Amino acid sequence: MVKVKICGMTDIDNICKCLFLEPDYLGFIFYPKSPRYVVGRLKPDMLSVIPDNVKRVGLFVNSTETEIRQTAAQYGLQTIQLHGNESPRLCGALKESGFEVIKAFHIESARDFENVADYTDSTDCFLFDTKSPTYGGSGRGFDWQLILRQPIRKPWFVAGGIGPDNIVEAATCGAYAIDLNSKFESAPGIKDFDLLRESLVKIRGN
Numbered sequence: 001m002v003k004v005k006i007c008g009m010t011d012i013d014n015i016c017k018c019l020f021l022e023p024d025y026l027g028f029i030f031y032p033k034s035p036r037y038v039v040g041r042l043k044p045d046m047l048s049v050i051p052d053n054v055k056r057v058g059l060f061v062n063s064t065e066t067e068i069r070q071t072a073a074q075y076g077l078q079t080i081q082l083h084g085n086e087s088p089r090l091c092g093a094l095k096e097s098g099f100e101v102i103k104a105f106h107i108e109s110a111r112d113f114e115n116v117a118d119y120t121d122s123t124d125c126f127l128f129d130t131k132s133p134t135y136g137g138s139g140r141g142f143d144w145q146l147i148l149r150q151p152i153r154k155p156w157f158v159a160g161g162i163g164p165d166n167i168v169e170a171a172t173c174g175a176y177a178i179d180l181n182s183k184f185e186s187a188p189g190i191k192d193f194d195l196l197r198e199s200l201v202k203i204r205g206n
Contacts, residue, residue, distance in 0.1 A: 002203065003177035005057065005157065006196070008036035010189030012046045017193045019054065021200055024177065025079065026054055030071055031061040035188035036181075044075045055079045055100065065090055072099065081127065092122035100124045102157065106131035107142050113150045120153050125176060130160030144173045164199045171203040 007027030009015050015026065028038045028047075050056055058077040060068055062084035072080065079100040082091060086103070095101045103123045105116055108131040116126060130142045142160055155176035162170045163183030170178045184199070186192045 002171045002175060004200065005177050005179045006184075006191060007057070007059065007159075007179055007181045008034075008185075008189055009191070010036055010038055010041045012042060012049070014190050014193075015046075016049060018191055018196065019050065021193075021196055023054060025057050026050060027057040027059055027081065027179070027181075028075065028077075029059045030063065031059065031083070033061075038189075041189070047076055057081050057102070059083055060086075062086065065093060068094065069097075083129075088119050088122040091119055095122060095124065102127050104129055104159075107146060107160075110146055110149070113146070116150070116152070123154065125155045125157060126152065127157040127159055127179065129179070144170070144175075148174055164195060164202075167199045168202050 003024040005025035005027055006018055006023045008029055009018070009026050018026070028042070029036045030039065031037060047056060055078045056076060057079040058072055058075060059081045060083065068080060071077070079102060080094050081102040081104060083104040091101050091103055101123045102125045103119045104127040105112060107113070107128050112131065119126070128147055144158060147156065147158070157177040157179050158170055158173060158175040159179035159181070161183065162178055162180055167178070180196065184191050184196050
């Protein structure tokens with residue numbers, strides 16, 4: 001069954017509710033320009049409520065290796081998601097340190113896959129999101145068939161515009177995992193638990 005990542009978490013009560021939905025990943029955004037920027041909204045020790053079987057993902061945009069490592073240690077992150085112009089070298093260094101590394105690519109057309117293969121050896125997974133100036137969380141989708149036409153040699157996440165109306169299509173498009181964010185929010189960083197629960201029933205059947 002497709003894995004589920006709930007991204008952009010900012011509130012401890014909201015996290016505790018979402019844990020009842022048994023996500024595989026919970027995502028925390030460390031990009032200061034994001035409306036879901038987690039610093040100052042969640043203290044690192046609050047994340048101790050998250051069980052070991054739910055991976056804590058830190059999303060970074062063009063941060064330095066030192067910044068990423070320090071933040072990962074502070075918040076107990078197991079997975080690093082890189083959404084900027086990070087190099088294969090940086091990805092590889094983090095992977096060699098034991099982090100699961102997800103490299104995101106922002107897709108609008110087939111041309112946006114040109115450098116994906118450069119990251120095959122230095123990452124664990126790819127993530128394909130809609131191209132936008134905000135590096136994600138735009139609520140807009142792209143043509144997922146573009147992914148299927150590429151020779152991708154890694155498991156991949158699909159993100160961008162996934163909501164209750166198309167979650168079944170997202171879950172069956174060939175992705176390793178689906179990334180759920182703005183279409184399931186009552187406010188930026190606050191997930192609508194009932195909407196998530198109802199939508200996950202569609203793909204899990206319970």
